[in-house]
Amino acid sequence: MRKRKFWGWGYADELLSAEEEKNIDSRIAKTFKLDEVETLPIPDIKDIELPESSLLVPKNLRDIMSDDKEERLNHTYGKSFPDAARSVLKDFSSPPDFVAFPNTEEELINVMDWCDEKNIAVIPYGGGSSVCGGVETQVGDSYSGVISLDLRNLNQVIEIDRESRSARIQAGILGPDLEAILKKENLTLRHYPQSFEFSTLGGWIATRSGGHFATLYTHIDDFVESTRMVTPSGLLESRRLPGSGAGPSPDRLTIGSEGILGVITEASMRLQDRPTFRSSCSVEFTNYKNALNALRRISQSGLFPANCRLLDSNEALMNGAGDGSNHILILGFESADHDKSAALKRALDICSDNDGLYEEPDSNKQDAHRTGSSGNWRNSFIKAPYFRESFTRRGIIQDTFETSITWERAHSFIEEIKTDISKAIEKISGKPSLVTCRITHSYPDGLAPYFTFAAFAKTSTMIDVWREIKLATNEICISKGGTVTHHHAVGRDHRPNGYDNQRPELFKEILTAAKSRVDPNGIMNPGVLIDPENKNIYNWLK
Ligand SMILES: Cc1cc2nc3c(=O)[nH]c(=O)nc-3n(C[C@H](O)[C@H](O)[C@H](O)COP(=O)(O)OP(=O)(O)OC[C@H]3O[C@@H](n4cnc5c(N)ncnc54)[C@H](O)[C@@H]3O)c2cc1C
Structure with a gap:
């Protein structure tokens, strides 16, 4: 099996080129006005010490339990910024005791029965791409051990x-x-x-x-x-x-x-x-309010484009979709049944009504979504996680957060968040930060803004700086009436200042009661969403 990186995104053999790494150095030096950029080396598995497990695995489970060092490293964290940061700093102080790889549902039940009997925390693990501490194995001192339960072999x-x-x-x-x-x-x-x-x-x-x-x-x-x-x-x-x-x-x-x-x-x-008919086009707006208005009217028109993503001018610049002077709306329709050019034309009429500018789409060009602004954005979207890990090795926090809000508050909400987070980052890190926004999903009654920022830190301070920024983003999204997450889940990292304040108190009690019924010993993913009753749960952000 091709090996995945235990310290970053993708496969172990997928690294940025020397040229790309050099470009990152000069971009960082220019943005943060630095003479030199310190870079941590890619961590070597040989240099990392892991605590021994004290758990005794019963005979019937031995074939599906692994204490292989690399598997334990791979299952200690997900793929958030602090996960990558702790990995490149070689901090794996709370790995799982074992990683379980059940091949059948029956084997999975056997693992859970053993954990329930022995008070072992169970962390379900899919692809491990959580960006909110969802698969982290540091759970506190109420358990006799931790198992990461990997679903990899249940894949049919x-x-x-x-x-x-x-x-x-x-x-x-x-x-x-x-x-x-x-x-x-x-x-x-x-x-x-x-x-x-x-x-x-x-x-x-x-x-x-x-x-x-x-x-x-x-x-x-x-x-x-x-x-x-x-x-x-x-x-x-x-x-x-x-x-x-x-x-x-x-x-x-x-x-x-x-x-x-x-x-x-x-x-x-x-x-x-599978869709065979595709119609797409990019529209430029000089005025962000007009762009939002066009997006709202399309979202309320019943046209339901498959792609309808609005990049603000800085986001477009960062992703190579534009030159930074205009906001860009990427529109795409698809169907397996009928031609969508009429739907695209109607959406473009709405954009024109709001001063959107575009080149007339060529209805014979089925791959338009792979070229021009849409294509550039698509390529940059796929490459982004690889760049992020290289920034992390230099102490630069490149991260995102996302939320949702109803239309009547949308414009001021987005503008205020960009300003407030940028100020908060400057205060925390001592250097200015650019916060950019793209709208990833839209609804008849509102939209989901997704923010990206870069913040300066040193590799020795990046985790503390990130922690402060995370608490600030959680707090700002909630205090302004948004949600702490639109699609990245709650995990452990969105709880303090965030989900714990957003969720109605009575709902917490209902959820806790449901958990106590199905998981009376509180072994399942402790500390995610809610704390199980009668356990002392660790949350590293609190
Ligand atoms: C570069 C990058 C881009 C991302 N882009 C997106 C995006 O576009 N949209 C989006 O929604 N998210 C995105 N995410 C976040 C993440 O990929 C999603 O949350 C995804 O759904 C997690 O799937 P996974 O299989 O990796 O789950 P994991 O990370 O393994 O687990 C996530 C959570 O689900 C639980 N879990 C996993 N499998 C099971 C199971 N079978 N039964 C019960 N619980 C389970 C885990 O315990 C954990 O709490 C992105 C993350 C990264 C790193």
């Missing part, structure tokens, strides 16, 4: 129902493997988070991830037909039905549960025919 498409256009799929399948199987039937799930290559169906459902579609089917929720979850108290499985109105949906408890109630082992998912 069990059956496809071509007529209903749905499939029963195991949770551990990675995005590309799933799409390769569905392609043979000319079907697709078409759920492409930026982390598609290294994230799983179970992870998407557990975190309510946001994917390819910018309108209508924004979260994975919209594609879930039924779910199957193994909890410490038994199986929770819903019926496969298109639109049951029978009371609160059991799936609503499973979707977004982030591993605190149990492990999702399978789901039936709604599929689509």
Whole structure:
């Protein structure tokens, strides 16, 4: 199996070129006015010490448990900025005692039964791409040990129902493997988070991830037909039905549960025919309010473009989609059934009404979404995580946060967040920061702004600086009436100053009661979303 980096994004053999690394140095030196840029080396596994595990694995589980050093390193963190920072600083002080790789649901149940009996924390692990501390194994001193439960071997498409256009799929399948199987039937799930290559169906459902579609089917929720979850108290499985109105949906408890109630082992998912008709175009706006207005009117028009992403001028500049003078709206329609050029034309009329400028799209050009501004943005989107890890090795915090808000507050909300976060970063780091924004998803009643920033720190201070900034972004999103996350999930990092203040108190009690029922010993992903009762849970941000 091709090895993944334990300290960053992607495969171990996927590194930036020497030229790209040099460009990063000069960009950092210029932006932060530095004479020299200090760079930490790529960590060598030989230089990292791991504490020995004191757990005794029972005989029936030995074949599926690994204490291999690299596996333990790989499963200590997810892929957030502080995860990468601690990795390049070689801080792996709280690794999992073992990583479990069950091959069947029965083996998975055996692992959970053992953990429940011995008071061992269980951290469900899909692709490990969490950016909010969702798979972290540092849980506090209330447990006799920690197991990272990797779903990698539960990776089959069990059956496809071509007529209903749905499939029963195991949770551990990675995005590309799933799409390769569905392609043979000319079907697709078409759920492409930026982390598609290294994230799983179970992870998407557990975190309510946001994917390819910018309108209508924004979260994975919209594609879930039924779910199957193994909890410490038994199986929770819903019926496969298109639109049951029978009371609160059991799936609503499973979707977004982030591993605190149990492990999702399978789901039936709604599929689509692969699109063959595509129409796309980029529109430039000089005025951001006009751009937002056009976006709102398109979102409320019933046209439902698949792609409808608004990059502010600085975001467009950073991603090579523009020269920094205009805001850019990337519009794309797709269908397996009919031509979409009329829908694109109507959306462009709306843009014209709001002073948007564009070149007339060529209806014969089906690959327009891969060229020009859209193509540049697409390429930069895929490369971004590789650049981020190189910034981390230099102490530069390049990070993102995302939220959502209703239309009537949208413009002031976005502008105030950019200003306030930029000021907060300057105060915390001592250097100015540019905060850019793209709108990743839009709804008839509001939108999801996604902010990117870079902040100066030294490799010795970057974690403390990041912590302060994270608390500030959590606090600002909540105090201004937004959500602490639109699609990156809550995990551990969005709780302080964030989810803990956003969530109604009575709902916390309901969720805690549900957890106590299915997980009475509080072993499932402790510290994510809520704290289990009667345990002392560690959160490194508090
Ligand atoms: C570069 C990058 C880009 C990203 N882009 C996007 C994006 O475009 N959209 C988006 O929504 N997110 C994005 N993310 C965040 C992340 O990829 C998503 O949260 C994704 O859904 C996680 O899937 P995973 O399989 O990697 O889950 P993991 O990271 O392994 O786990 C995430 C959470 O789900 C739980 N979990 C995982 N599998 C199961 C299971 N089978 N049963 C129960 N609980 C489980 C874990 O315990 C953890 O709490 C990005 C992350 C990175 C690093």
